[in-house]
Amino acid sequence: MQFAIPPAAIAAVPVANSDAYFPVHRIYCVGRNYVEHAKEMGATGREAPFFFMKPADAVLPVPAGTTxxxxxxxxxxxxxxxxxxxxxxxxxxxxxxAADALQHVWGYAVGLDMTRRDLQGEAKKLGRPWCTGKGFDYSAPIGPIFPAQEAKLAGNARISLVVNGAPRQGSTIDKMIWNVAETIEHLSKFYTLQPGDLIFTGTPEGVGAVQKGDQLEGAVEGLGQLRVKLV
Known part of the structure; x- marks a missing residue:
């Protein structure tokens, strides 16, 4: 195949404890998927899940042990x-x-869905897409992906975020409104999922603003830590 211009590099994320990389096809994100965060954002009850997307090259891969x-x-x-x-x-x-969904999971990682909240808020008021608020460059920092058979991910694993040493977010993944299997079931009704897809499964309460120079340290118990500095 002859290309009119050189093709873009494949977006990829390191695989934990390996020299391999996981190629990224698409990035799907679940909105308001933790009980307390849904309340924080004005939702009530167990609403059906909804999804938005980020470009594959929005990933900011962060190898283990680095910032x-x-x-x-x-x-x-x-x-x-x-x-x-x-x-x-x-x-x-x-x-x-949902009964078959976990057979489609290759692995798990810690990620950050960084959000230009002012742009997202304005888009909501105008009934416009969230793309500028959610899908910008480097908006999806992510740590190494742990293969499912190696991930020590308990059903009530702790998820947390610290900013400049101060706790900001903290919960457990069993507080998801829609768990991983249910999320895959719903998402696969709208899209044919492909190998290489990433699903950001929602965030707990405590979201807030960060500034240039801030140090973020996120973790999911069993999957290590994700460290990011805003520059």
């Missing part, structure tokens, strides 16, 4: 952190049942 540097994005004065459990899909499909 990633995320440029503070332009056109915002209100950048927010959202710590999340990330699911990596290894086997594609559509209309996947």
């Amino acid at each position: 990633g540097e995320m440029p503070y994005p332009p056109m915002t004065a209100d950048l927010h952190h959202e710590i999340e459990l990330v699911v990596a899909i290894g086997k594609g499909g559509s209309n996947i049942t």
Whole structure:
């Protein structure tokens, strides 16, 4: 195949304890998927899950033991952190049942859904897409992906975020409104999932603003830590 211009590099995330990389196809994100965060954002009850997307090359891969540097994005004065459990899909499909969903999971990682909250808020008021608020460059920092069979991920694993040494977010993943299997079931009704897809599964309460120079340290118990500095 002859390309008119050189093709872009493949976005990829390191695999934990390996020299391998996980190629990224698409990034799906689940909105308001923790009980207390849903209340924080004005939702009530167990609403059906909804999804938005980020470009594959929005990932900012952060190898184990390092601190990633995320440029503070332009056109915002209100950048927010959202710590999340990330699911990596290894086997594609559509209309996947919750009972079969975990067979499609290749691995898990710690991620941040960084959000230009002022732009997102304005888009909401105008009934416009969230793309500028959610899908900008480097908006998806992510740590190494742990293969599912190696991940020590308990059903009530702790998820947390510390900013400059001060706790900001903290919960357990069993507080998700829709768990991983249910999320895959719902998402696969709308899209044919592909190997290489990443699913950011939502954030707990405590989201807030960060500034240039801030140090973020996120963790999901059993998956290590994700360290990011805003530059």
